[in-house]
Amino acid sequence: MTAAFKISLPNGLNYDQPTGLFIDNEYVPANGEKFTVYNPTTDEEIITLQGASEEDVDKAVAAARRAFDGEWSELEAVERGALLYKLAELIDRDRKLLASIDSFDNGKSFSDAYGGDLLESYNVFRYYAGAADKITGKTIETSHKKLAYVLQEPLGVCGQIIPWNYPFMMLAWKVAPALACGNTIVLKPAEQTPLSALYFGKLIVEAGFPPGVVNIIPGLGYISGKALAGHMDVDKIAFTGSTATGRSIMKSAASNLKNITLECGGKSPSIVFEDADLDQAVKWCHSGIMDNMGQVCTSTSRIYVQDTIYDEFLAKFTEKTKEAATKIGDPFHEDTYQGPQVSKAQFDKVLSYIDEGKKSGARVLHGGAKHGDKGYFIQPTVFADTTEDMKIVKEEIFGPVVAISKFSTEAEVIAKANDTSYGLAAAVFTQKVTKAHKVARKIQAGMVFINSSGDSHFGIPFGGYKSSGIGRELGQYALDAYTQSKAVHVNLGTEL
Ligand code: ADP
Numbered sequence: 217m218t219a220a221f222k223i224s225l226p227n228g229l230n231y232d233q234p235t236g237l238f239i240d241n242e243y244v245p246a247n248g249e250k251f252t253v254y255n256p257t258t259d260e261e262i263i264t265l266q267g268a269s270e271e272d273v274d275k276a277v278a279a280a281r282r283a284f285d286g287e288w289s290e291l292e293a294v295e296r297g298a299l300l301y302k303l304a305e306l307i308d309r310d311r312k313l314l315a316s317i318d319s320f321d322n323g324k325s326f327s328d329a330y331g332g333d334l335l336e337s338y339n340v341f342r343y344y345a346g347a348a349d350k351i352t353g354k355t356i357e358t359s360h361k362k363l364a365y366v367l368q369e370p371l372g373v374c375g376q377i378i379p380w381n382y383p384f385m386m387l388a389w390k391v392a393p394a395l396a397c398g399n400t401i402v403l404k405p406a407e408q409t410p411l412s413a414l415y416f417g418k419l420i421v422e423a424g425f426p427p428g429v430v431n432i433i434p435g436l437g438y439i440s441g442k443a444l445a446g447h448m449d450v451d452k453i454a455f456t457g458s459t460a461t462g463r464s465i466m467k468s469a470a471s472n473l474k475n476i477t478l479e480c481g482g483k484s485p486s487i488v489f490e491d492a493d494l495d496q497a498v499k500w501c502h503s504g505i506m507d508n509m510g511q512v513c514t515s516t517s518r519i520y521v522q523d524t525i526y527d528e529f530l531a532k533f534t535e536k537t538k539e540a541a542t543k544i545g546d547p548f549h550e551d552t553y554q555g556p557q558v559s560k561a562q563f564d565k566v567l568s569y570i571d572e573g574k575k576s577g578a579r580v581l582h583g584g585a586k587h588g589d590k591g592y593f594i595q596p597t598v599f600a601d602t603t604e605d606m607k608i609v610k611e612e613i614f615g616p617v618v619a620i621s622k623f624s625t626e627a628e629v630i631a632k633a634n635d636t637s638y639g640l641a642a643a644v645f646t647q648k649v650t651k652a653h654k655v656a657r658k659i660q661a662g663m664v665f666i667n668s669s670g671d672s673h674f675g676i677p678f679g680g681y682k683s684s685g686i687g688r689e690l691g692q693y694a695l696d697a698y699t700q701s702k703a704v705h706v707n708l709g710t711e712l
Contacts, residue, residue, distance in 0.1 A: 218243045221263055223411075225316045226548045227326065231415075233317075237268055238417030238432040240279045241425070246272055248435050251407045256323035256556040256563075257547060257591045265410065267435030273402070273443040276431040280373040280400040281449055283428030288400055289370075291426075297348035300395060302423040304341035307388075310419065311338065317412040318383045319547045323555040323592070324508060326548050329384075337388035340674045340690075344392035351397060351695055353702075361709030368699040370398035371475055372451035375444040377437075377465065378413070379457045380406035380558050381511040387413050389678075390454050391430065393694035402431045402450070404441050406457075408559050410434035437461065446471045452698070455479065456513070458612075459638070459683050466686075477687035477697050479513065479679055481612040482640030485633040486516040486669065487655065489626075490524045492645035496667060498532045501618075504643055504669030506540060506596050509557055510566075510616040513684075514641040516669050518602075518609055519620040520629045526622040530581060530600055533620070537582045537596050544587050544595075556592040557615060563592035566615030573599050573608040578619065604632060612638070626655065634660045639681030643669045662688070 218236030225231070236243045248269035253262045268276065291299075307314065314337075315330035324333075353366040374394045378386040387403065394401055405413035413432055420430045433440055441461075445453050445468035452475040455465050459480040469476050486504055488497045504516035521529045543553035557563045563586070570584055583595030594616055602609050602619040609619045623629040633642060643665040644655045656664040662680040665671050672678050677688035687697050 218245050223262070225320055226546070227316055229313055229316050231313055233263065233411055234414050234417060235263070235265055237272055237276065237434070238414065238420070238430075239276050239428075240431070241421050241427040243417065246433075246435070248272060248439055251436055253321050253408065253410065254559065255320060256558055259560070259591055262321060262411075265434055267407070268404070268433035268440035268443075270439070270443040272433060272435075273440055273447060276402045276433050277373060277444075277447050277449050279428035279431050280402050283426055284370075284372055284400040287426040288429050289398065293349035293351065293398070296395065296398060297345045299423055299425055300341055300345035300348060300392060303419060304338055304345055306419040306423055307334070307341060308338045314384050314412050314415070317415060318409065319555075321409045321411050322380060322383055322558055323547055325552045325555055327550060327552075328508065333382050333385040336674065337385050340385075340388040341392045343674045344396035347393075347695060348396040351699065361711070362705065362707055364703050364705045367702040367704065368695075369702055371698060371700055372399060373449060374399045374401050374452040374454060374698065375447065375450045376401055376403045377441050377444065377453065377455045377457065378403065378405055380408040381508060381513075383409040384412045384416070386456055387416060389689050389694075390456075393689075394454070394698045395429070397695060397698040399452070399698055400429050402433060402444055404433050404435060404444055407434065407436055441465070442468055445469050448472050450474060452476065454697070462685065475700070477689065478685040479689060480683065480685045481614075482513050482515070482638045482680065482684050483518060483610065483612050483636050484514055484516045484638070484641040484643070484661065485518045485520060486643040487629050487633060487645065488519065488521045488525070488529060489646040489648075489651065490522040491647050493647060493667070494525060494529065494532065497645040498529065498536050500643065500645070500665075500667070500669040502533060502536045502540065505618040506537070506554065506616050507670060509554055509594075511558060511562070511614050512670065514663065514670060514672070515614070516641065516643050517613060517618055519618060520623045520632060521620060523622045523624050530620065534581045534598060537598050541582070541596050544593055554593075554596065554616065557594055558592070560592060562614065563594065566594055566613055566617060569608055569611070569613045569615070570594075570597050570617060573597075573602075573606065573617070573619070576606045576608065578602045578606060578608060583616075604635060610636070626651070630655065630658045637683045640684035641665065641680075
């Protein structure tokens with residue numbers, strides 16, 4: 217067993233933070249590289265942890281394999297569902313603590329973590345608890361003499377590599393469907409935000425999961441993540457993170473032709489037509505890029521506004537940004553809308569994009585610098601009159617930075633919206649029903665929001681076109697992503 221570390225959270229909660237690796241239902245020491253978790257609000261160290269070495273990854277995978285070959289596969293689907301329900305209830309019981317932990321090491325506002333991430337996580341576990349015993353195959357009659365039935369079987373050991381922007385929620389999106397389908401798991405949280413995932417091990421034990429079903433191995437991406445993605449005894453790798461890392465995970469996963477699901481980056485457009493409800497469009501365009509400090513893969517970071525309403529939109533959008541900028545600060549303060557960026561590295565990266573935008577001649581309507589002297593806070597930054605060749609229009613920034621430009625025709629804006637290697641999401645603002653649906657069809661993206669932004673729901677597929685990823689999470693689609701089909705051919709006749 218490893219020693220727990222006492223953490224006092226800024227809102228007065230105290231708890232024992234488990235350390236090490238969670239393997240076979242126990243916290244055991246790690247043998248890999250050390251890494252430090254920071255509080256992004258203050259730039260102070262929270263804890264230094266030891267990450268998983270390649271040998272540690274082997275141990276975790278072996279535990280997951282033993283569980284898959286043993287007790288876990290013996291359980292009836294309804295029993296798997298019952299365990300998931302139990303887990304959901306424990307998440308609900310510890311909701312405040314889990315939300316506080318995510319707010320502490322990520323910097324997101326506690327109210328978002330509590331009312332958004334943790335509520336969603338609870339619902340995701342309940343959704344897949346209910347789905348566990350409803351995974352069915354098909355029977356297909358191929359002729360009068362033959363039929364085939366198709367079994368939906370689990371894949372086996374699933375490696376899951378998650379990012380830091382929604383630490384616990386990303387865990388929920390991946391762990392719940394994989395378990396519902398009867399797989400076992402080795403989960404690697406992001407090195408910036410491993411605390412709630414490590415704590416989750418305690419809930420796995422308390423819920424009564426057999427040892428080895430869920431294993432949690434914090435560690436560095438290029439060591440533990442890479443070893444997991446390339447491991448010859450891992451059957452699937454599911455990843456959320458940047459497109460660059462997704463590409464390298466896909467290469468590692470080629471070792472044994474793993475099943476993969478990749479949910480990667482985006483440079484999603486918002487299109488505002490002149491017939492839109494302008495106040496609504498401003499509101500959703502603003503939250504579409506500024507929520508979660510712009511650290512959302514579906515952030516609508518490019519806004520195209522029809523030329524006839526461009527100036528009015530810019531004035532209202534700037535006003536809205538100014539108002540929201542009064543709520544930058546301590547994530548635990550109940551009025552806070554915007555906390556710090558997650559890390560010094562992200563903070564520096566976003567600021568360098570802001571510099572780049574200024575150099576390229578985009579007009580700054582708001583922000584354009586860091587906020588305050590402590591922590592990784594950045595002023596929400598609004599660029600106008602941007603052009604398609606600018607880096608801030610082409611590349612994912614993953615911060616509170618938006619590029620706004622104008623268009624005149626529908627065909628022009630569709631071409632601009634699709635002129636990207638990404639294809640995760642898009643938003644369309646118009647009051648004309650036919651136009652909304654026509655444009656939605658022409659957009660090359662996995663998700664389109666009509667008169668809205670940032671929507672996701674645990675019943676609806678989530679994922680991208682083009683370099684934004686492969687496969688879909690959530691809903692029925694995740695059950696497909698965590699199972700494989702076996703066709704059993706039955707001969708009812710006697711002739712060849
Ligand atoms: P960021 O660059 O913002 O930290 P990443 O996409 O690199 O985002 O990280 C998302 C997750 O992928 C994290 O858990 C990280 O540790 C992991 N990761 C990073 N590099 C690799 C890699 N080469 N192989 C496997 N996992 C990786």
